[in-house]
Amino acid sequence: MSLRAVWVCAASAALVASAAMAQPVAVLGSDAASCAADTRDTAALIDVNGLKDRTGVMRVELYPDNNNEFLGDRHKLVAEGKTFRRVETPLPVTGPVRICIKLPAPGRYAIAVIHQRGATRSFSFSKDGVGFPNNPKLYLSKPDVSKVAMTFAAGVTTVPVTLNYKSGLAMKPLKQAAN
Numbered sequence: 393m394s395l396r397a398v399w400v401c402a403a404s405a406a407l408v409a410s411a412a413m414a415q416p417v418a419v420l421g422s423d424a425a426s427c428a429a430d431t432r433d434t435a436a437l438i439d440v441n442g443l444k445d446r447t448g449v450m451r452v453e454l455y456p457d458n459n460n461e462f463l464g465d466r467h468k469l470v471a472e473g474k475t476f477r478r479v480e481t482p483l484p485v486t487g488p489v490r491i492c493i494k495l496p497a498p499g500r501y502a503i504a505v506i507h508q509r510g511a512t513r514s515f516s517f518s519k520d521g522v523g524f525p526n527n528p529k530l531y532l533s534k535p536d537v538s539k540v541a542m543t544f545a546a547g548v549t550t551v552p553v554t555l556n557y558k559s560g561l562a563m564k565p566l567k568q569a570a571n
Contacts, residue, residue, distance in 0.1 A: 477496075
C-alpha cells in the first residue's frame with residue numbers, strides 16, 4: 393500500500409470518527425426539553441450507568457432533602473405541597489441512557505434512579521436496580537439523604553448514577569454491566 397493510500401485511509405477514518413463524536417446523544421424523558429442547550433430551566437441530566445439489561449423502564453424521582461420525605465409516599469408528598477417529580481421512560485435498545493428531570497428551582501434535592509425491570513409498578517429488591525447521586529454503598533435499606541442529596545444551581549447539572557442490583561445482603565453495581 394502506498395503512503396498516499398495509507399494517508400487517505402487514515403483521513404477517512406478520522407472523518408468518520410469525528411462525525412460519530414459529533415452525533416448528539418438523545419436525552420430521554422418527558423422533561424428532555426429542560427436539558428436543551430438554550431433552556432433557562434433548572435434541571436438534572438442523569439447519566440445512567442451499570443444497566444443489567446435493556447428491559448422495562450427507567451424512572452427518575454425527585455425528593456426533598458430530608459430523611460423523613462426522601463423516598464416517601466408520592467401521593468402524600470404531592471398532597472402536602474412537597475417536592476416530588478417523576479420522569480419515566482422506556483429504555484432504548486442501545487446507546488447511552490441520559491434522562492432529564494426538571495427541578496422546581498435551584499436548591500438542594502435528593503434523586504433516586506430506578507430500573508423497573510418487572511411488569512409491576514412497585515420496586516422489587518430481587519429484580520429491579522436502583523442508584524443515587526454520589527453512588528453511596530447500599531444495603532437493603534434506603535441510604536441517608538445526606539449521602540445522596542445534591543445542591544443544584546440554575547441551569548443544567550449532569551449527574552452520573554451507577555445502578556445497583558441485589559447481590560447477597562446488599563445492593564451492588566454489577567461486575568459486568570450491559571451498557
